[in-house]
Amino acid sequence: xxxxxxxxxxxxxxxxxxxxxxxxxSALLCVAATGCxxxxxxxxxxxxxxxxxxxxxxxxxxxxxxxxxxxTETDLRSAVLTAPPGSTIAISGMIALSTGPILIQRSDLHxxxxxxxxxxxxxxxxxTQRLIRxxxxxxxxxxLRLDGHLITLENSSTVVARSVGQIAEDVTLADNDITCGxxxxxxxxxxxxxxxxRNRMVPAAxxxxxxxxxxxxxxxxxAEDVTLTDNDMTCGAYACAYLTxxxxxxxxRNRMxPAVGVxxxxxxxxxxxVGGATAEDVILADNIMTCGASNCVxLTxxxxxxxxxxxxxxxxxxxxxxxxxxxxxxxxxxxxDSVTLADNTIACGPMSCAYFNETPHAMxVRNRMxPxxxxxxxxxxxxGSTERITSxxxxxxxxxxxxxxxxxxxxxxxxxxxxVRNRMxxxxxxxPTNTLIVQRYVETGTGREVGAEDVTASDNDITCGxxxxxxxxxxxxxxxVRNRLAASSTISGIHVQGSGGVTDxxxxxxxxxxxxxxxxxxxxxxxxxxxxxxxxxxxxxxxIVTGPWANSIFVTAVLGGEVARNNLRGxxxxxxxxxxxxxxxxxxxxxxxxxxxxxxxxxxxxxGVRYTCRSMFVGNNLTGNARGAEFFxxxxxxxLLGNGTIVFDNGAMDCSGDGNPDPNxxxxxxxxxxxxxxxxxxxxxxxxxxxxxx
Numbered sequence: 001x002x003x004x005x006x007x008x009x010x011x012x013x014x015x016x017x018x019x020x021x022x023x024x025x026s027a028l029l030c031v032a033a034t035g036c037x038x039x040x041x042x043x044x045x046x047x048x049x050x051x052x053x054x055x056x057x058x059x060x061x062x063x064x065x066x067x068x069x070x071x072t073e074t075d076l077r078s079a080v081l082t083a084p085p086g087s088t089i090a091i092s093g094m095i096a097l098s099t100g101p102i103l104i105q106r107s108d109l110h111x112x113x114x115x116x117x118x119x120x121x122x123x124x125x126x127x128t129q130r131l132i133r134x135x136x137x138x139x140x141x142x143x144l145r146l147d148g149h150l151i152t153l154e155n156s157s158t159v160v161a162r163s164v165g166q167i168a169e170d171v172t173l174a175d176n177d178i179t180c181g182x183x184x185x186x187x188x189x190x191x192x193x194x195x196x197x198r199n200r201m202v203p204a205a206x207x208x209x210x211x212x213x214x215x216x217x218x219x220x221x222x223a224e225d226v227t228l229t230d231n232d233m234t235c236g237a238y239a240c241a242y243l244t245x246x247x248x249x250x251x252x253r254n255r256m257x258p259a260v261g262v263x264x265x266x267x268x269x270x271x272x273x274v275g276g277a278t279a280e281d282v283i284l285a286d287n288i289m290t291c292g293a294s295n296c297v298x299l300t301x302x303x304x305x306x307x308x309x310x311x312x313x314x315x316x317x318x319x320x321x322x323x324x325x326x327x328x329x330x331x332x333x334x335x336x337d338s339v340t341l342a343d344n345t346i347a348c349g350p351m352s353c354a355y356f357n358e359t360p361h362a363m364x365v366r367n368r369m370x371p372x373x374x375x376x377x378x379x380x381x382x383x384g385s386t387e388r389i390t391s392x393x394x395x396x397x398x399x400x401x402x403x404x405x406x407x408x409x410x411x412x413x414x415x416x417x418x419x420v421r422n423r424m425x426x427x428x429x430x431x432p433t434n435t436l437i438v439q440r441y442v443e444t445g446t447g448r449e450v451g452a453e454d455v456t457a458s459d460n461d462i463t464c465g466x467x468x469x470x471x472x473x474x475x476x477x478x479x480x481v482r483n484r485l486a487a488s489s490t491i492s493g494i495h496v497q498g499s500g501g502v503t504d505x506x507x508x509x510x511x512x513x514x515x516x517x518x519x520x521x522x523x524x525x526x527x528x529x530x531x532x533x534x535x536x537x538x539x540x541x542x543x544i545v546t547g548p549w550a551n552s553i554f555v556t557a558v559l560g561g562e563v564a565r566n567n568l569r570g571x572x573x574x575x576x577x578x579x580x581x582x583x584x585x586x587x588x589x590x591x592x593x594x595x596x597x598x599x600x601x602x603x604x605x606x607x608g609v610r611y612t613c614r615s616m617f618v619g620n621n622l623t624g625n626a627r628g629a630e631f632f633x634x635x636x637x638x639x640l641l642g643n644g645t646i647v648f649d650n651g652a653m654d655c656s657g658d659g660n661p662d663p664n665x666x667x668x669x670x671x672x673x674x675x676x677x678x679x680x681x682x683x684x685x686x687x688x689x690x691x692x693x694x
Contacts, residue, residue, distance in 0.1 A: 060143030060175040062113040066090035069114050073097055080104055080111075090114035091144060096123040101130035107166070108138045119145030119177070129153035129183075134161040140172035149204030151181040158183075163190035163221040172197070179204050184236065186214050190221035198230045203259065210236040212269075218245035218277040226250070234259050239266040239298075240289075245277035246270065252283065257290040258315065266294045267312075272301030272334035279334075285309055291349075295322040301334030302327070307341045314349035314372040323351040323382070329358035329389050337361055347372040348404065352379045358389035365395065370402035371427050378406045380424075385413030385441045385450040392416055402427045403465060407434050413441025413450030419457040426465050435462050439473035440501050451476070451501070458482050464490040466520065469513075474501020476535065480508045487515040492527040493549065498534025498557075506532060507539045515547035518572060525573050528554035537561045546570055551577040552599070556611075560591045568599045575599030575625065579611035579634075586634070587655070590614055600624035605648070609635045613655035613662070622646055636662035 068079040071092040079089045085108035092114040102120065104111070111132070113119070120131045131146050141159065148158030158180045161171045168190065174197040178185040185201040188194050196214065203209045213236045216226050226243065227250040233240045240256040243249050249270065256267040267289035272278045282305040289296050289312045296312040299305055305327070312324050324346050329335045338361040346353045346369045353369035356362050362383065369380040380401040385391045390413060397420045401408040408424035411417050417438065424435050436457065441450040455472070456479045462469050464487035471492075472478050478496065485493050493513040496503050513529040528551035532538050538561040545552040545568045552568035554577045555561075568575040576597065579588035588611040596619040599606035606622035609615070610632040617640040622628035628646025631638065636653030644666045651664035 091118040097128045098123040098126040101133040104134045107136045111141045113143040121147035122150040129156040132159045135164045136166050137169045142174045144176050146178045149179045149181050156183045157187035158185045160187045161191045184210050184212050184215045188216040190219035193225045196228045200232045202234045211238045212236045212242040214241040216243045222277045235265045239269045242269045248281045250283045253286045255288045258292045267296045269298045274333040295326050296324040299327045301330035303337040305339045309343045312346045323355035325354045327356045352382045354381050356383045360392045363395045366398045368400045379410045380408045382410045387448045409436045411438045415453050417455045421459045423461045425463045433467040434471040435469050437471045468492040468495040470494045472496045473499045477505040483511045485513045488517045493529040496532040503535030510542045513545045518548045519550040525550040533557040548572045556588045562593045564595045566597045571602045573604045574608035575602040575606045577608045595619050605630040613637045638664045640666045
């Protein structure tokens with residue numbers, strides 16, 4: 001047999017996404033000859049790999065000149081015991097086993113069919129609780145009907161391959177029609193390089209379902225390089241395929257679905273057991289999976305796993321269900337480091353499409369995710385940390401996300417995350433609370449935290465929901481740049497706040513933030529197209545903010561920083577509003593530079609200044625607003641260079657703390673006016689929090 005597994009180079013090509021969509025990934029499979037030469041498969045082989053789903057569970061090809069043809073249990077057992085290595089044993093008709101499984105303890109044997117429809121079954125009333133048990137290397141079983149629906153013994157299976165003394169390596173099960181009872185159809189234990197290909201595996205309805213349809217694990221011998229490919233599988237109670245401690249496993253081009261009327265179970269579970277072999281470098285690719293009230297894919301402790309080009313669908317009409325893809329680290333075990341989720345199409349149930357926790361260096365790229373019709377999914381992408389393992393350096397890029405009722409992307413404790421070139425759109429009739437949310441993680445009870453510093457969100461296309469389009473909480477040195485936001489009834493566009501953390505050094509630059517409807521905040525107009533607070537040296541530059549936001553830009557609780565070169569139009573209060581109420585003592589904004597902004601069509605004034613000291617306003621174009629700039633009595637020691645004829649200055653705040661008011665300094669053309677504000681005082685109508693935004 002000439003069986004080829006992907007080379008390390010091809011695995012890296014898969015990870016980097018250089019193999020085009022639709023091209024197959026797994027090994028070339030042949031079943032006609034004996035032996036298995038595992039040649040390297042390079043990228044040039046990808047288009048030739050096959051077969052695809054059209055050949056699943058098809059008519060097997062039986063050899064024309066086998067070495068043995070057997071039609072009775074006695075003859076079969078004799079042939080298995082006496083056949084020399086390299087022999088092909090063909091079964092004629094169905095043989096009912098009465099005294100136990102066919103035990104293969106010779107290497108290089110090929111057990112197959114003499115004619116289609118041949119195979120093995122359990123003789124009713126007999127003690128047989130396995131059909132085939134393989135304990136030697138390079139054994140293949142192909143083209144057989146294996147009916148194990150009467151097998152119910154614990155720790156049994158229709159077909160078992162296990163290393164006992166000899167290492168049962170390079171075992172192949174291909175093109176078989178396998179029925180299982182209450183135990184798995186296929187169980188592998190310590191079987192390196194096993195190949196399970198093009199089989200049909202179905203639990204018998206009358207027997208009750210097994211926990212897993214396919215089960216593989218490492219024992220004293222590590223079950224490395226196991227391949228499960230091109231199989232048509234009906235899932236057991238917990239999963240279709242469950243692999244534990246199986247490094248470099250390949251799960252590719254399988255079709256997995258629950259039985260009709262069955263709503264529980266996952267499609268694939270892969271884990272690294274504590275103290276056992278690590279399931280590293282696993283590839284799960286090009287599978288079609290339908291999942292019930294559980295997860296579709298569950299990976300635990302699987303470093304460098306690749307989940308690519310799968311189609312996952314939540315079963316219609318099934319209430320409840322977990323996240324479609326779950327990736328986690330193992331407590332006191334392996335870390336799920338550098339996992340890649342790429343090019344998948346995922347229709348979510350009521351939870352997240354993808355939930356990653358304790359997954360440093362994860363890459364979630366080029367996926368298409370949306371709620372299943374009729375389902376109200378929670379989040380499309382959710383990544384979290386714990387105090388034990390930080391999900392650092394995560395990348396979420398180039399995804400097409402239709403948002404659920406919470407968010408499109410939610411990152412919690414993800415330092416140096418990169419969120420780039422994603423398209424985020426609310427599902428029809430669903431308005432996510434916050435379309436993109438990034439925050440530091442604070443452990444409940446202990447208060448220990450994992451930061452979310454140095455996060456970048458750039459070049460995303462976002463249609464806003466009901467809360468904030470972009471909500472960053474406690475994210476120092478964040479970079480929010482070149483995003484395009486569109487809203488119709490949203491509280492805030494880009495919202496950055498500390499909530500017990502800081503936002504020092506945040507940069508909000510070159511974003512386009514547009515709304516067609518008035519802001520929906522009930523907090524007295526405290527929010528805006530861009531709102532930043534709780535940090536030092538925050539920069540808001542070169543943004544375009546249009547439409548009836550409460551304020552185009554709102555800044556409060558900041559020290560230093562710059563608001564510059566922004567083009568702002570149409571706010572129903574202020575183009576730029578500074579401060580709402582004192583946040584620490586009587587002062588909220590200190591030392592801010594506001595320069596070279598163009599503000600038009602603001603209903604109250606181009607700039608509104610309150611609880612602000614020692615800030616500089618220079619070169620701003622404030623014509624075309626009800627007023628140019630408005631300095632409230634709670635302002636002082638500020639400097640405005642420009643057209644003083646459109647400035648209303650009532651500033652009389654004691655900024656130095658000496659008990660005397662520090663007047664604002666207005667220079668340029670004179671005629672500074674005094675008088676009351678023409679609209680309500682900012683913040684005067686606050687009646688309660690808006691979500692956890694402030």
